[in-house]
Amino acid sequence: MLNYWIGMAAICAFAMAGVLAAGRRGMDIIALLFMGVITAVGGGTLRDLLLGVPVFWMIDFNYVWVASAASLAAFALARHLRDETVWAAILYLDAFGIALFGVQSIDKALAHGFAAPVAIVMATITGIGGGLIRDVLAQRENLLSSREIYATTIITGGMLYTFLLAQGGASHGASLCGVAFTFAFRGLAIHFGWQMPKWLTLRH
Amino acid sequence: MLNYWIGMAAICAFAMAGVLAAGRRGMDIIALLFMGVITAVGGGTLRDLLLGVPVFWMIDFNYVWVASAASLAAFALARHLRDETVWAAILYLDAFGIALFGVQSIDKALAHGFAAPVAIVMATITGIGGGLIRDVLAQRENLLSSREIYATTIITGGMLYTFLLAQGGASHGASLCGVAFTFAFRGLAIHFGWQMPKWLTLRH
Amino acid sequence: MLNYWIGMAAICAFAMAGVLAAGRRGMDIIALLFMGVITAVGGGTLRDLLLGVPVFWMIDFNYVWVASAASLAAFALARHLRDETVWAAILYLDAFGIALFGVQSIDKALAHGFAAPVAIVMATITGIGGGLIRDVLAQRENLLSSREIYATTIITGGMLYTFLLAQGGASHGASLCGVAFTFAFRGLAIHFGWQMPKWLTLRH
Numbered sequence: 001m002l003n004y005w006i007g008m009a010a011i012c013a014f015a016m017a018g019v020l021a022a023g024r025r026g027m028d029i030i031a032l033l034f035m036g037v038i039t040a041v042g043g044g045t046l047r048d049l050l051l052g053v054p055v056f057w058m059i060d061f062n063y064v065w066v067a068s069a070a071s072l073a074a075f076a077l078a079r080h081l082r083d084e085t086v087w088a089a090i091l092y093l094d095a096f097g098i099a100l101f102g103v104q105s106i107d108k109a110l111a112h113g114f115a116a117p118v119a120i121v122m123a124t125i126t127g128i129g130g131g132l133i134r135d136v137l138a139q140r141e142n143l144l145s146s147r148e149i150y151a152t153t154i155i156t157g158g159m160l161y162t163f164l165l166a167q168g169g170a171s172h173g174a175s176l177c178g179v180a181f182t183f184a185f186r187g188l189a190i191h192f193g194w195q196m197p198k199w200l201t202l203r204h
Numbered sequence: 205m206l207n208y209w210i211g212m213a214a215i216c217a218f219a220m221a222g223v224l225a226a227g228r229r230g231m232d233i234i235a236l237l238f239m240g241v242i243t244a245v246g247g248g249t250l251r252d253l254l255l256g257v258p259v260f261w262m263i264d265f266n267y268v269w270v271a272s273a274a275s276l277a278a279f280a281l282a283r284h285l286r287d288e289t290v291w292a293a294i295l296y297l298d299a300f301g302i303a304l305f306g307v308q309s310i311d312k313a314l315a316h317g318f319a320a321p322v323a324i325v326m327a328t329i330t331g332i333g334g335g336l337i338r339d340v341l342a343q344r345e346n347l348l349s350s351r352e353i354y355a356t357t358i359i360t361g362g363m364l365y366t367f368l369l370a371q372g373g374a375s376h377g378a379s380l381c382g383v384a385f386t387f388a389f390r391g392l393a394i395h396f397g398w399q400m401p402k403w404l405t406l407r408h
Numbered sequence: 409m410l411n412y413w414i415g416m417a418a419i420c421a422f423a424m425a426g427v428l429a430a431g432r433r434g435m436d437i438i439a440l441l442f443m444g445v446i447t448a449v450g451g452g453t454l455r456d457l458l459l460g461v462p463v464f465w466m467i468d469f470n471y472v473w474v475a476s477a478a479s480l481a482a483f484a485l486a487r488h489l490r491d492e493t494v495w496a497a498i499l500y501l502d503a504f505g506i507a508l509f510g511v512q513s514i515d516k517a518l519a520h521g522f523a524a525p526v527a528i529v530m531a532t533i534t535g536i537g538g539g540l541i542r543d544v545l546a547q548r549e550n551l552l553s554s555r556e557i558y559a560t561t562i563i564t565g566g567m568l569y570t571f572l573l574a575q576g577g578a579s580h581g582a583s584l585c586g587v588a589f590t591f592a593f594r595g596l597a598i599h600f601g602w603q604m605p606k607w608l609t610l611r612h
Contacts, residue, residue, distance in 0.1 A: 028400035031348035144439040196436035232604035
């Protein structure tokens with residue numbers, strides 16, 4: 001139950017970040033609503049289609065209501081949300097969201113009988129899918145063109161989590177470790193502006 | 205049965221509008237065929253994947269044959285189709301298509317046990333999905349970057365339709381109202397060149 | 409069994425071609441890994457989602473391991489792979505891949521009860537889907553904007569193969585013919601730099 005409400009808060013952060021990132025002068029409210037909702041639920045939608053299970057927001061539409069409300073709020077308050085402290089708060093809540101949904105996606109994939117590496121891919125798609133679809137629709141440069149440390153935190157956090165599960169560790173403790181590690185890694189990357197080192201980028 | 209043939213006519217309009225919108229000098233016939241067919245059946249494909257039901261054109265390939273024939277006709281007649289009256293006819297037929305497929309999509313979603321709001325989202329995705337995929341593949345500005353009144357007509361028409369159904373109105377009468385409202389709203393938007401008002405667009 | 413290993417070699421070619429085509433100076437290793445893997449398995453993923461069957465790499469993750477290894481190799485060796493003879497080898501292996509996966513996709517679609525034209529569409533999507541998704545994510549011009557003879561070879565090869573199957577020809581012989589025809593057609597198009605003739609392109 002607590003997880004559910006934390007998840008909703010993260011959905012808000014995803015949607016607001018989506019509206020603020022994609023919003024351009026002159027874009028109308030319906031388009032912004034789409035951008036916000038797609039950013040928030042797009043990744044989980046891809047995950048559920050790939051897993052062959054019912055799409056989460058089609059069963060519990062509250063996810064879309066919350067994402068819609070957050071998008072409309074971001075539209076109304078756009079000027080204030082561009083304030084640096086507010087934007088930082090959204091970034092850290094987004095970081096918490098990818099950490100939480102990453103672990104949840106791994107649980108979902110494992111519960112449906114998929115192997116651990118598949119589960120980690122599902123966590124990654126859940127975390128980055130919504131933003132990728134948004135950027136494609138908004139004709140913006142996406143995550144894959146930047147050297148930001150984002151997917152890397154989900155993948156390493158997922159590896160840690162599935163490793164702990166495989167060691168037979170208590171599932172609750174493993175969840176906590178997985179979420180904490182991903183959140184801490186991503187949080188540090190935000191705080192220090194970490195980027196992929198030069199030698200891990202294409203130079204020719 | 206009548207619905208089936210009207211639907212095929214709308215598929216023609218979608219495909220032709222797709223070819224004419226995406227077609228650029230030098231694009232070859234196979235690419236145009238893809239653009240036309242994707243515009244025509246893309247939205248319904250997304251809807252069926254999300255609903256978890258067999259994709260409509262994979263069961264009845266006539267949709268693809270008709271969309272292909274319309275695309276090839278649009279290729280051959282491209283010069284004449286850019287005539288203003290012909291283009292207007294295609295726009296209005298497209299308006300009728302989104303109205304008809306919107307109501308059909310809502311019926312399909314409700315019949316599979318989804319809630320009314322989910323059904324309205326399905327109608328919207330059916331109406332705009334094909335055009336969005338086409339514009340992404342053609343690297344064009346898409347619907348979300350314009351202030352055109354398009355998705356709004358599907359959403360409001362869908363709200364009216366599901367409201368009438370919930371009132372226990374005769375399903376046939378409700379269908380007619382839903383299609384007529386969406387078509388009229390979109391038709392007026394085309395005729396008068398309506399756009400989203402400035403105060404409903406992002407200004408910063 | 410032989411098919412399996414040939415398929416893995418083709419997956420390597422897809423992934424390497426993906427990394428080399430999408431890779432831009434400054435793109436990091438994780439992004440390149442994504443580009444390579446998506447190019448390699450994206451088309452088959454779309455096919456399996458449309459067919460409503462489990463996604464092939466989620467059942468046998470070896471496809472992703474192989475695509476990942478090939479992508480990392482392409483990253484490490486990028487400078488040498490741009491050598492003309494190496495690039496030509498990758499192009500021909502890619503040609504073999506679309507031929508082989510085309511026939512396999514047709515078999516898969518027919519085995520699930522879909523009609524021959526649907527099966528040919530599945531072969532085409534398998535062949536071009538991964539590259540399209542990659543180009544959309546990399547904001548590059550895609551196959552549909554060029555006049556290259558690519559999808560045409562899969563469609564005609566698929567028509568030949570399904571025709572031979574319908575004639576009751578031995579399925580093994582038909583497979584060989586289908587793969588050989590597609591590979592030869594695409595190979596000739598690469599060798600001679602064939603393009604769609606001018607009269608089959610949009611001129612206005």
